Amino acid sequence: MSLELDIASLANTLQEAAAVEIMPRFRNLGEGDVRMKTEAIDLVTEADEAAERLIRDRVAEIMPNALFVGEEAVAADPSLLGKLGQADLAVVVDPIDGTFNFASGLPLFGVMMSVISKGETVAGIIFDPLGNDWLIAEKGSGAWLCAPDGNQTQMHVSPAPELSQMVGIANTGYFDIETRRKILVNLADVRLFTSYRCAAHEYRVFCGGHMHFLMYNKLMPWDHLAGTLISQEAGAYAARLDGSPYLPSHVDGGLLLAPHKDSWNLLKNHIFTI
Amino acid sequence: MSLLDKDIEFLVATVRDAAATEILPRFRNPDSQSVAEKTSSIDLVTEADIETEKRITAAIRRLYPDAHIVGEETYDADPSVVPALADADLAFVIDPVDGTFNFASGLAAFGSLLAVTVKGETVAGIIHDPVMGDTLVAVKGAGAHFHRRSGEVAPIRVAAPVALDEMVGIYAWGHATLERRPVIAANMAKIRMALSLNCSAHEYWLASTGKIHFIGHEKLMPWDHLAGVLVHQEAGGYTVKLDGTPYRPGEISGGILSAPDKESWKMIRREILGIW
Numbered sequence: 001m002s003l004e005l006d007i008a009s010l011a012n013t014l015q016e017a018a019a020v021e022i023m024p025r026f027r028n029l030g031e032g033d034v035r036m037k038t039e040a041i042d043l044v045t046e047a048d049e050a051a052e053r054l055i056r057d058r059v060a061e062i063m064p065n066a067l068f069v070g071e072e073a074v075a076a077d078p079s080l081l082g083k084l085g086q087a088d089l090a091v092v093v094d095p096i097d098g099t100f101n102f103a104s105g106l107p108l109f110g111v112m113m114s115v116i117s118k119g120e121t122v123a124g125i126i127f128d129p130l131g132n133d134w135l136i137a138e139k140g141s142g143a144w145l146c147a148p149d150g151n152q153t154q155m156h157v158s159p160a161p162e163l164s165q166m167v168g169i170a171n172t173g174y175f176d177i178e179t180r181r182k183i184l185v186n187l188a189d190v191r192l193f194t195s196y197r198c199a200a201h202e203y204r205v206f207c208g209g210h211m212h213f214l215m216y217n218k219l220m221p222w223d224h225l226a227g228t229l230i231s232q233e234a235g236a237y238a239a240r241l242d243g244s245p246y247l248p249s250h251v252d253g254g255l256l257l258a259p260h261k262d263s264w265n266l267l268k269n270h271i272f273t274i
Numbered sequence: 275m276s277l278l279d280k281d282i283e284f285l286v287a288t289v290r291d292a293a294a295t296e297i298l299p300r301f302r303n304p305d306s307q308s309v310a311e312k313t314s315s316i317d318l319v320t321e322a323d324i325e326t327e328k329r330i331t332a333a334i335r336r337l338y339p340d341a342h343i344v345g346e347e348t349y350d351a352d353p354s355v356v357p358a359l360a361d362a363d364l365a366f367v368i369d370p371v372d373g374t375f376n377f378a379s380g381l382a383a384f385g386s387l388l389a390v391t392v393k394g395e396t397v398a399g400i401i402h403d404p405v406m407g408d409t410l411v412a413v414k415g416a417g418a419h420f421h422r423r424s425g426e427v428a429p430i431r432v433a434a435p436v437a438l439d440e441m442v443g444i445y446a447w448g449h450a451t452l453e454r455r456p457v458i459a460a461n462m463a464k465i466r467m468a469l470s471l472n473c474s475a476h477e478y479w480l481a482s483t484g485k486i487h488f489i490g491h492e493k494l495m496p497w498d499h500l501a502g503v504l505v506h507q508e509a510g511g512y513t514v515k516l517d518g519t520p521y522r523p524g525e526i527s528g529g530i531l532s533a534p535d536k537e538s539w540k541m542i543r544r545e546i547l548g549i550w
Contacts, residue, residue, distance in 0.1 A: 027406065027422075100467075104485035106476060107382040107405050130382050130405055131302060153304065177463055184459040192448055194470040201381055210379035 005115060006062055010091075011125050011134055011146070013058040014111045018129035021050040022096060026129075027105045045103060048072060051095035051111065059091050066091045066115075071222050084221060085249030090116040092248070094222035098198030110200025114225035116248045124226030126200045135204055135230050143207055143234035155234040158209035160263035163270060167192045168213030169202045170271075175217055179274060186271045203227030206257065207234040213267050214257040219250055228257065237261045241274050277390060277398055277413065285388060286400060286409055286421065288333045293386050293404035296326040297371060301405070302380045318374045323347055326370035326386065334366050341366055346497045356496060360524035365391045367523070369497035373473025385475025389500035391523040399501030399508075401475050401482075410479060410505050418482060418508035432511040433484040435534045438545055441465045443488040444477050445546060450492050450529075454548075461546045478502025481532050482509040488542050492529035494521070499530060506532045512539045516549065 025047040052070040059068055067083060067090040074080050084090055091113060096102050098109035107130050115123040120139070127134040135155065137143040143155040160166060170193045172180045187193045196202055205211050207230055214231075216224060228238050228246055240246050241254035256272055258264035300322040310319050327345040334343060342365040344355045359365050366388065371377050373384035382405045390398040401410040407423030410430065420428045443465055447458040462468040469486065471477050480486045482505045491499070494515075503513045503521055515521050516529040531547075533539035543549050 027408065104480055105483065106471075106480060106485075107403070131380075133302070172463075173467060180463045181460045184463060185456040188452070188455040188459060192472070194472060195468070196381070196383070196471065197467075197469060205379045205381055208380055 005123055005138065007123055007125070007136065007138060009062045010059070010113060010115070010123075011127070011136060013055055013062070014113060014125060014127035014134065015132065016058070017051040017054045017095065018111055018127060018132070021054055022047050022102075022109075022111070022129050026102065026107075045096070045099065047102070048096045048099060052093060055093050055095060055111075055113070059093075063089065063091060063115075065089055069093070069221065070095060071220070081221070081251070084116060085119050085247070087116065088118060090248075092116060092221050092225055094200075097200040097223060098196070100197050108196050108198045108201050110198060110204075112200050112222060112226045114221070114229065114248075116225065119248060121225045121229040121248060124229040126203060126226055126230060128200070128204070135207060137230040137233035139229065139233070141233065143230045145208075155207040155230070156209060157207060157231065157234050157236045157259045158212065160212045160259045160266075163189060163266060164191060166190045166212040166263075166267075167194075168211050168215070168267075169193065169195055169206070170213075170215045171195050171217060173217075175274075183272060183274070186273060189270065199223045199227055203231060206236070207231055212259060212263065214255075215267075215272055216255045217252075219246070219252060219255055221248055221251070224255060228255070231257050235259065237264045239264065241268065241272060243268075276392075282398060282411065282413060284337060285334075285390070285398070286402075286411060288330055289386050289388050289400055289402045290407070290409065292326045292329040292333075292370070293402055294407070296329055297322045297377075297384075297386070297404045301377065301382075318378050319347065320371065320374060320378055322377065323371045323374060327368055330368050330370065330386075330388065338364060338366070340364070344368065344496065346370065346495070349495075349497075356526060357524050359391055359496060360394045360522065362391065363393060365523070367391065367496050367500050369475070369501075372475040372498060373471070375472050383471050383473045383476050385473060385479070387475055387497060387501040389496070389504065389523075391500065394523055396500050396504045396523060399504035401479055401501055401505055403475070403479070410482060412501075412505040412508035414504060414508070416508070418505045420483065430483045430505075430509045432482060432506065432509050432534045433487050435538045436487065438464055438541060439466055441487040441542075442467045442469065443486055443490075443542070443546075444469050444471065445488075445490040446470065446472075446492065457548055458546060461548065464545055474498045474502055478506055478532070481511065482506045484509075487538065488531065488533045490516075490529065490531040490542070490547070492516075494526050494528060494530060496523060496526070503530070503532070510534075512536050514539070516543065516547065
């Protein structure tokens with residue numbers, strides 16, 4: 001039996017969370033609203049928790065049988081992560097992706113959701129609270145940018161130029177220091193690499209054809225499942241750094257996305273030499 | 275001449291109006307995708323750059339008919355406008371859309387910058403965020419303030435100094451010489467978190483509001499830095515060129531580094547840039 005998804009209702013849920021819980025708090029954070037999670041940089045805010053609560057409540061109405069895996073829920077119950085690979089149906093949510101940016105007043109953050117069925121990502125949504133628009137993909141149906149006025153535009157990655165002209169995202173922060181050093185040295189060979197500390201917008205720029213690669217090391221499912229599916233539906237090639245497919249059960253092993261398998265191999269062999 | 279409050283109000287209003295009229299309607303607008311490459315695939319100019327600069331220039335020209343006006347886009351037609359900043363009696367330096375690559379990619383990290391210089395000294399700096407409608411404003415000797423779209427105004431302050439491995443920073447080493455790039459890139463592994471925004475407006479914004487600890491650049495076009503440097507200094511920060519000398523209007527050679535204080539500045543220059 002194929003899965004019937006009410007994807008429009010799920011997208012509306014992210015839009016509601018952004019309007020009600022996220023945007024009113026942006027650049028209005030009081031000192032008391034940001035507190036330590038695991039590390040100084042890993043900020044979590046009232047907005048994060050409130051947005052996840054709202055989304056969880058709505059998902060419980062739309063998909064009552066789905067396992068709900070949110071960043072905040074996992075912080076409270078880490079065993080949820082292990083259940084994701086086997087669940088018949090699960091919804092994975094990042095209420096605010098780019099919390100450092102959000103807490104710093106930088107308008108680069110997003111809300112992400114993916115739907116997982118028996119270990120496979122079947123749908124992904126990346127919502128931008130600033131633009132009130134979103135990327136959406138259902139497996140096999142392409143990647144689409146949905147504007148607030150209802151217009152939909154299909155998204156396609158751009159073919160990669162030669163290595164010295166490539167522009168991309170490299171997140172080297174979670175590698176050990178020697179690996180990090182080596183990759184940073186290799187990266188001097190591309191035109192520009194950057195890290196906006198917000199996977200939501202990095203996937204969006206990549207799927208819009210403005211960048212040529214994305215590389216991540218720490219693979220929390222709420223950060224990458226939606227973006228990877230949307231990228232694949234926009235024509236990209238995605239795999240872990242050992243070449244194996246990236247699955248909802250994975251939390252490590254690195255992830256590299258490129259416009260095509262050839263450019264993926266080029267990047268793997270010259271830049272991400274791990 | 276010295277600037278009065280009404281001059282600053284006029285300039286802030288001018289930048290806000292231009293951003294709302296010429297930039298925002300073109301952001302993520304598929305009908306306004308005309309983009310041209312200048313020197314490379316990441317050095318771009320859009321219709322928003324050109325129209326915003328025209329609008330700000332015209333408004334300033336009406337009120338200050340004799341002022342020297344330097345815009346990023348007019349510079350391409352006549353590079354001599356930059357050295358003339360060193361002694362102009364009154365000059366305005368405009369970056370209509372700073373972070374053009376981000377703007378053209380649909381990323382909300384871009385800004386408008388305006389600096390006012392008098393006889394080779396920056397006397398006012400404005401950093402505007404078109405997406406949120408908020409503005410940072412600095413006046414030489416009078417501090418730096420956050421002007422919300424709502425009208426609320428609050429002083430801003432750079433971050434307190436911390437140890438190197440606790441720092442969050444940005445160093446745009448892409449403009450460093452080829453042999454220095456890997457060295458700087460590798461040294462950035464010493465800090466807590468390295469960002470790169472490709473937008474000096476938001477970089478100076480984050481450093482001046484205390485959200486990150488340092489920013490550095492090795493390309494000194496005046497429209498990218500004059501406004502931000504004054505905002506950072508007036509927010510209590512230490513910004514000078516990499517050789518330790520003050521950064522002045524009209525200069526385009528060398529690099530520049532902003533840090534919370536002089537001690538941090540020296541540490542970053544040593545540990546990140548490898549300059550002793």
